[in-house]
Amino acid sequence: MKPTDIAAPDYFHKVVDCQWACPAHTPVPEYIRLIAQGRYSDAYMINWKSNVFPGILGRTCDRPCEPACRRGRVEETPVAICRLKRVAADFKDDIKQRLPHPTAKNGKRIAFVGGGPASLTVARDLAPLGYHCTVFDGDPEAGGMMRTQIPKFRLPNSVIDEETGYILGLGVEFKGGHRIESMKALLAEKYDAIFVGSGAPRGRELDIPGRKEAATNIHIGIDWLASVSFGHVDKIGKRVIVLGGGNTAMDCCRTARRLGGEDVKVIVRSGFEEMKASPWEKEDAIHEDIPILNFLVPVAFVHDSGRLTGVTFQKVKAEYDAKGRRNLVPSGEPDQTFACDDVLVAVGQENAFPWIEQDCGIEFDKWHMPKVDPKTFVSTNPKVFFGGDAAFGPKNIIWAVAQGHDAALSIHKMLSGEDITERPLPEVQISSQKMGIHEWSYDNDISNDKRFKVPHRDKVIALKDIRTEVELGYDVKLALGEAHRCLNCDVQTVFSTSLCIECDACVDICPMDCITFTDNGEEADLRQRLKAPSLHPDQDLYVSSDLKTGRVMVKDEDVCLHCGLCAERCPTGAWDMQKYLIEMTQAGSTCPTKSRSAA
Amino acid sequence: MTYIAKPKFHHPGLKKNELGYTHRDYEGKISTLCAGCGHDSITASIIEACYELSIEPHRVAKISGIGCSSKTPDYFLGNSHGFNSVHGRMPSVLTGANLANRDLIYLGVSGDGDSASIGFGQFAHSIRRGVNMTYIVENNGVYGLTKGQFSATADRGSKSKKGVTNTDNAIDLVAIALQLGATFVARSFSGDKSQLVPLIAAAIGHKGASFIDVISPCIAFNNHAGSTKSFDYVREHNDAVNRLDVLVGRDPIAVDYAPGTVQVVEQHDGSKIALRKIDADYDPHDRLGAQTFLARHAAKGQIVTGLLYVDPDADDLHAHLNTVETPLNSLEADTLCPGSAALDKFNASLR
Numbered sequence: 001m002k003p004t005d006i007a008a009p010d011y012f013h014k015v016v017d018c019q020w021a022c023p024a025h026t027p028v029p030e031y032i033r034l035i036a037q038g039r040y041s042d043a044y045m046i047n048w049k050s051n052v053f054p055g056i057l058g059r060t061c062d063r064p065c066e067p068a069c070r071r072g073r074v075e076e077t078p079v080a081i082c083r084l085k086r087v088a089a090d091f092k093d094d095i096k097q098r099l100p101h102p103t104a105k106n107g108k109r110i111a112f113v114g115g116g117p118a119s120l121t122v123a124r125d126l127a128p129l130g131y132h133c134t135v136f137d138g139d140p141e142a143g144g145m146m147r148t149q150i151p152k153f154r155l156p157n158s159v160i161d162e163e164t165g166y167i168l169g170l171g172v173e174f175k176g177g178h179r180i181e182s183m184k185a186l187l188a189e190k191y192d193a194i195f196v197g198s199g200a201p202r203g204r205e206l207d208i209p210g211r212k213e214a215a216t217n218i219h220i221g222i223d224w225l226a227s228v229s230f231g232h233v234d235k236i237g238k239r240v241i242v243l244g245g246g247n248t249a250m251d252c253c254r255t256a257r258r259l260g261g262e263d264v265k266v267i268v269r270s271g272f273e274e275m276k277a278s279p280w281e282k283e284d285a286i287h288e289d290i291p292i293l294n295f296l297v298p299v300a301f302v303h304d305s306g307r308l309t310g311v312t313f314q315k316v317k318a319e320y321d322a323k324g325r326r327n328l329v330p331s332g333e334p335d336q337t338f339a340c341d342d343v344l345v346a347v348g349q350e351n352a353f354p355w356i357e358q359d360c361g362i363e364f365d366k367w368h369m370p371k372v373d374p375k376t377f378v379s380t381n382p383k384v385f386f387g388g389d390a391a392f393g394p395k396n397i398i399w400a401v402a403q404g405h406d407a408a409l410s411i412h413k414m415l416s417g418e419d420i421t422e423r424p425l426p427e428v429q430i431s432s433q434k435m436g437i438h439e440w441s442y443d444n445d446i447s448n449d450k451r452f453k454v455p456h457r458d459k460v461i462a463l464k465d466i467r468t469e470v471e472l473g474y475d476v477k478l479a480l481g482e483a484h485r486c487l488n489c490d491v492q493t494v495f496s497t498s499l500c501i502e503c504d505a506c507v508d509i510c511p512m513d514c515i516t517f518t519d520n521g522e523e524a525d526l527r528q529r530l531k532a533p534s535l536h537p538d539q540d541l542y543v544s545s546d547l548k549t550g551r552v553m554v555k556d557e558d559v560c561l562h563c564g565l566c567a568e569r570c571p572t573g574a575w576d577m578q579k580y581l582i583e584m585t586q587a588g589s590t591c592p593t594k595s596r597s598a599a
Numbered sequence: 600m601t602y603i604a605k606p607k608f609h610h611p612g613l614k615k616n617e618l619g620y621t622h623r624d625y626e627g628k629i630s631t632l633c634a635g636c637g638h639d640s641i642t643a644s645i646i647e648a649c650y651e652l653s654i655e656p657h658r659v660a661k662i663s664g665i666g667c668s669s670k671t672p673d674y675f676l677g678n679s680h681g682f683n684s685v686h687g688r689m690p691s692v693l694t695g696a697n698l699a700n701r702d703l704i705y706l707g708v709s710g711d712g713d714s715a716s717i718g719f720g721q722f723a724h725s726i727r728r729g730v731n732m733t734y735i736v737e738n739n740g741v742y743g744l745t746k747g748q749f750s751a752t753a754d755r756g757s758k759s760k761k762g763v764t765n766t767d768n769a770i771d772l773v774a775i776a777l778q779l780g781a782t783f784v785a786r787s788f789s790g791d792k793s794q795l796v797p798l799i800a801a802a803i804g805h806k807g808a809s810f811i812d813v814i815s816p817c818i819a820f821n822n823h824a825g826s827t828k829s830f831d832y833v834r835e836h837n838d839a840v841n842r843l844d845v846l847v848g849r850d851p852i853a854v855d856y857a858p859g860t861v862q863v864v865e866q867h868d869g870s871k872i873a874l875r876k877i878d879a880d881y882d883p884h885d886r887l888g889a890q891t892f893l894a895r896h897a898a899k900g901q902i903v904t905g906l907l908y909v910d911p912d913a914d915d916l917h918a919h920l921n922t923v924e925t926p927l928n929s930l931e932a933d934t935l936c937p938g939s940a941a942l943d944k945f946n947a948s949l950r
Contacts (some may be wrong), residue, residue: 042704073610073611074608074611090662134774145641199781359758377670415947436600438602445602445603445604446606446608447608448607448608452661501635501822501830501831502790502830503635503640503644503790503794503816504639504640504789504790505634505635505639505640507643508639508640508642508643509605509629509639510606511605511606511607511608511609512609512610512624513609513613514609514610532610532613533610533612533614533659534613535612548831548834559608559610559611561608562608563603563606565601565605565606568601568634568897569601569630569634569635569639570635571633571634571635571636571818572635598867
């Protein structure tokens with residue numbers, strides 16, 4: 001193999017698994033260290049810069065970082081990254097002074113369709129640069145789906161108000177209750193750019209017999225959640241069936257439990273394991289006495305002259321074809337009918353752009369989705385950008401934020417007369433963490449603690465009030481314990497070939513057998529000759545140039561604890577622990593360096 | 600030294616030996632030696648050898664004297680018996696322990712100061728008596744703990760870190776061990792685990808006095824130009840006569856080498872070692888030849904490594920003394936001390 005180019009920012013970025021997995025590339029270990037030091041405001045601001053909604057995401061994020069967390073490969077469970085984010089938000093001081101100050105306007109105007117996470121991210125990035133940002137939303141308050149679709153017992157209004165408030169406070173104009181009905185009309189207002197962040201607002205229908213007749217008691221999940229959120233709906237029947245296996249279904253069933261539903265069940269087509277809902281959301285639902293029944297396909301709503309009495313299901317089983325694809329086939333058992341008073345349909349969401357006219361220069365593909373460049377987020381109309389669920393269909397908040405940053409960068413470049421396909425590299429700061437012979441400026445003593453549970457409010461109290469938050473969040477002590485579980489993967493093991501005397505001290509001390517000195521070879525061959533078996537070929541090998549004996553140093557990054565013992569036991573300083581702080585370049589970064597092309 | 604404990608986590612894919620242990624289970628406390636010390640690599644090699652042999656840690660007694668080398672038994676086999684004796688007295692403590700309990704595996708760990716200076720006599724007598732043990736000298740040619748004076752194994756003409764030339768002749772412990780009748784004699788290098796680990800494993804399997812001289816560079820005081828025990832010097836002058844490629848318990852050995860290049864040595868306990876010849880003329884069963892070979896190469900400044908001599912049919916001290924098979928420490932009091940009547944009878948037999 002060729003010597004690893006550690007100057008390429010992506011190399012060490014990949015080693016920070018959590019940050020690499022996060023769509024917004026939040027510097028996770030950096031903020032977790034700050035939490036351990038009690039510097040909650042600093043931890044919050046790192047998050048705020050990167051993911052814009054730390055308090056909201058610390059409660060609701062889909063956490064792509066956690067399955068990626070190295071700790072999950074070392075022991076059973078990853079670090080509770082998401083809930084530590086909430087700790088930063090919960091314990092911070094007043095951070096208003098740290099927010100960017102509204103600057104003089106540059107005379108350029110940008111319109112935003114929809115006031116959800118994508119639009120607000122773009123507005124946050126652009127407003128401090130002097131752009132006049134106007135956000136239109138059909139709802140009276142900012143937040144979009146974060147406000148309407150996520151139940152208050154998971155995400156209180158106060159958190160949404162605070163974090164949308166920080167953005168609107170940057171001089172962003174919010175026009176609530178003002179739904180954009182025509183793209184053509186909006187274009188006619190001669191904005192310099194338009195960002196569409198209108199989400200995936202339409203709940204998918206379930207057209208089976210009885211749907212029309214029993215319509216009074218059959219509700220579309222996201223619409224029903226929005227009605228609950230705005231207080232238009234405050235009760236539901238005693239027996240409720242929720243159809244669908246995603247996070248919306250989990251929100252529906254738990255909401256129903258709080259509005260009078262006593263016998264609430266979730267019924268899904270697939271198997272329990274394949275459900276789209278996050279495992280912890282299923283857990284929370286089950287904890288609230290909501291059974292989840294699987295392999296049942298709804299075939300008809302049963303009604304008594306228009307009054308819903310139940311739902312009939314066909315029993316299915318999973319069969320896998322030669323290519324490993326799953327098919328649900330009837331199991332042959334008789335259909336089953338479950339009695340109920342109300343049904344909540346949460347079987348998916350769809351995009352809908354009835355307000356974008358054919359002749360706006362915005363082309364759509366065969367799935368009726370706008371043609372959007374996946375790097376720059378520009379549509380076929382060079383002044384119109386899309387982001388969040390509106391761009392590529394339903395995903396999670398953190399994706400909307402990540403896309404928002406990229407779209408903001410594109411808009412800023414376009415309005416600065418630059419080529420939007422030129423994307424800047426992330427900003428990287430490198431610093432040795434050595435403080436003394438055996439002292440490091442980070443805590444390298446690895447904690448053996450198992451993941452700490454987040455305390456929940458007592459179920460009896462939690463179920464009484466739909467606005468009472470269920471999760472209490474970590475207290476300071478639990479947060480400290482959980483923070484110590486972080487392996488500091490951003491503190492990198494950096495190897496200097498010229499200093500190495502091949503004494504094997506690093507090989508001998510490494511608790512994870514990561515390091516091998518051996519003859520060079522092709523990657524597949526090298527992976528066979530490592531001191532410990534290579535379990536994850538997607539994890540890189542760090543290979544040195546040729547050493548004095550002609551061998552090379554090969555380090556499997558996979559399960560390195562970043563404990564720094566290799567560097568402590570190295571007599572010549574050939575190993576050093578260096579912190580790589582990698583931050584994605586956002587619109588208006590003052591330090592444009594080398595760039596890579598979007599293609 | 601390192602202040603934190605070595606993390607308990609280990610690689611999830613670590614292999615386990617027949618006892619279900621990983622090599623991490625054979626570790627001891629974290630080393631307090633200087634960073635990069637060759638001794639730590641010998642520690643790692645002992646761990647690896649014991650792991651590969653699936654040795655039960657409670658069946659090992661590790662005994663040492665004084666010095667950097669003699670600190671190392673704290674860093675391996677944390678669940679074995681140990682005795683850190685007076686300077687240079689490891690061999691007699693080991694001999695005593697071996698006489699009391701012949702069932703244990705004895706690892707004597709010593710240094711060039713401990714064995715070639717203050718304990719030179721002790722070393723000599725334990726070897727000539729054929730105590731069943733693995734005697735490892737971690738040889739760095741320098742008194743590291745007292746800041747780098749030449750030791751008795753420092754080569755004449757080599758330079759200290761301060762630039763002083765050594766005018767004394769060196770003791771070659773391997774030559775002495777051969778002369779004193781050790782039945783397993785080897786030399787290796789701390790920086791060459793692929794050679795050292797099988798040597799240690801073979802020595803443990805050998806019944807009789809096994810002696811391994813391991814050149815182990817002292818990073819702090821003897822790893823400079825002019826030293827003959829530095830990483831660079833040893834790598835440049837290493838003349839390996841053979842390598843132990845395979846070492847398996849009692850399983851038959853199947854090695855795929857050109858005929859004549861591999862020599863299978865069957866040990867007393869039935870275990871076998873496969874020796875790959877590097878020097879075609881070298882015969883590890885020829886004690887006199889080994890002595891000559893060694894002397895000739897030493898004169899040329901070469902460091903001969905590998906398995907230099909082995910007598911597969913060797914006996915040990917217990918055989919010489921005709922002791923009972925049961926370890927003495929397991930015998931009941933009335934067997935050990937059968938009473939005055941038995942003594943009278945014995946005395947009468949001598950009159």
